[in-house]
Amino acid sequence: MDKSMDKYLEKAEVLIEALPYIQRFNRKIIVVKYGGSAMVDEELKRNVIADVTLLKLVGFKPIIVHGGGKEISKWVEKSGMTPKFINGLRVTDEQTMEIAEMVLNRVNKSLVQLVEQLGVRAVGISGKDGGLLNVEKKYSDGQDIGFVGDVKSVNPKILYDLLEKDFLPIVCPIGMDDDYNTYNINADDAACAIARAVNAEKLAFLTDIEGVYKDPHDPSTLISELRIEEARGLIGSGFIGGGMLPKLNNCIEAIENGVSRVHILDGRIPHCLLLEIFTNKGIGTAILGDNESRYYHENE
Numbered sequence: 081m082d083k084s085m086d087k088y089l090e091k092a093e094v095l096i097e098a099l100p101y102i103q104r105f106n107r108k109i110i111v112v113k114y115g116g117s118a119m120v121d122e123e124l125k126r127n128v129i130a131d132v133t134l135l136k137l138v139g140f141k142p143i144i145v146h147g148g149g150k151e152i153s154k155w156v157e158k159s160g161m162t163p164k165f166i167n168g169l170r171v172t173d174e175q176t177m178e179i180a181e182m183v184l185n186r187v188n189k190s191l192v193q194l195v196e197q198l199g200v201r202a203v204g205i206s207g208k209d210g211g212l213l214n215v216e217k218k219y220s221d222g223q224d225i226g227f228v229g230d231v232k233s234v235n236p237k238i239l240y241d242l243l244e245k246d247f248l249p250i251v252c253p254i255g256m257d258d259d260y261n262t263y264n265i266n267a268d269d270a271a272c273a274i275a276r277a278v279n280a281e282k283l284a285f286l287t288d289i290e291g292v293y294k295d296p297h298d299p300s301t302l303i304s305e306l307r308i309e310e311a312r313g314l315i316g317s318g319f320i321g322g323g324m325l326p327k328l329n330n331c332i333e334a335i336e337n338g339v340s341r342v343h344i345l346d347g348r349i350p351h352c353l354l355l356e357i358f359t360n361k362g363i364g365t366a367i368l369g370d371n372e373s374r375y376y377h378e379n380e
């Protein structure tokens with residue numbers, strides 16, 4: 081055969097490899113938590129949005145829940161304040177809350193714009209819309225951290241309505257309490273609560289590290305499959321720190337509450353979402369229930 085045909089054959093093989101996954105996830109909800117470095121770099125941002133748009137176009141029902149912590153910190157500093165975090169959560173006074181809401185809404189609409197440019201209808205909402213995220217004030221180890229919300233309940237009706245009308249929902253992590261006060265929610269917490277409420281088939285956290293390491297100082301200890309009990313053990317061992325701690329706790333909570341598979345992916349790798357979903361190998365760390373494998377079986 082003509083040598084020049086090889087690269088086309090390779091492309092065809094990639095598509096064939098994707099076929100069972102396209103069938104498996106047809107009409108299934110996939111929640112993508114988008115944050116960290118992949119949000120700051122414009123090219124990576126376009127890649128992530130292109131991937132999610134492709135998922136939508138091949139028949140999945142993706143929902144994006146985004147962060148924007150780095151952008152919020154930039155504007156907090158521009159306002160002459162110093163960003164402050166306790167256990168990974170932003171200490172959010174009234175002025176910081178105002179900045180966070182403005183920044184997150186702006187980020188939200190910029191993501192809508194990118195999706196729309198690719199020809200898919202997107203709707204950007206916050207947890208305030210349609211009563212999506214109802215919160216109560218959160219304390220961190222008993223400390224008052226201001227307007228930080230703990231998700232108490234999720235009303236997913238607005239998401240189901242948007243999905244039914246074929247929109248791609250894009251959600252920013254702001255919510256209200258019973259008295260209609262505005263709260264800042266950690267985007268991982270918001271994504272986990274939403275994935276649980278809609279019984280998502282998959283929850284993927286795009287972050288700025290390869291996945292979970294047994295030892296964060298040794299990249300050769302990257303974990304490909306992590307079962308809930310092992311994850312608890314790792315947390316107990318003290319090897320999980322920083323923002324990975326709440327992330328992993330959210331992963332455990334999601335699996336225990338009906339989300340089938342949870343993934344921590346390196347958002348710095350172009351098209352990490354497609355590589356995880358459409359290839360037999362998968363990447364990053366998959367967090368699984370006790371009897372699950374990260375690879376799907378023919379008879380599942």
Ligand SMILES: Nc1ncnc2c1ncn2[C@@H]1O[C@H](COP(=O)(O)OP(=O)(O)O)[C@@H](O)[C@H]1O
Nearest residue numbers: 115116287289292293296319320321322323324
């Ligand atoms: N065992 C570990 N494995 C992987 N990452 C870890 C581990 N312990 C701590 N971390 C830190 O957690 C960070 C990811 O959390 P975070 O910065 O909150 O992500 P994001 O901003 O995407 O939500 C990594 O960049 C890493 O520095």
Ligand SMILES: CC(=O)N[C@@H](CCC(=O)OP(=O)(O)O)C(=O)O
Nearest residue numbers: 115116147148149169170266267
């Ligand atoms: C309470 C709290 O910490 N809220 C976060 C919300 C944004 C976020 O989580 O953004 P990333 O996912 O990009 O980190 C914050 O203010 O930074």
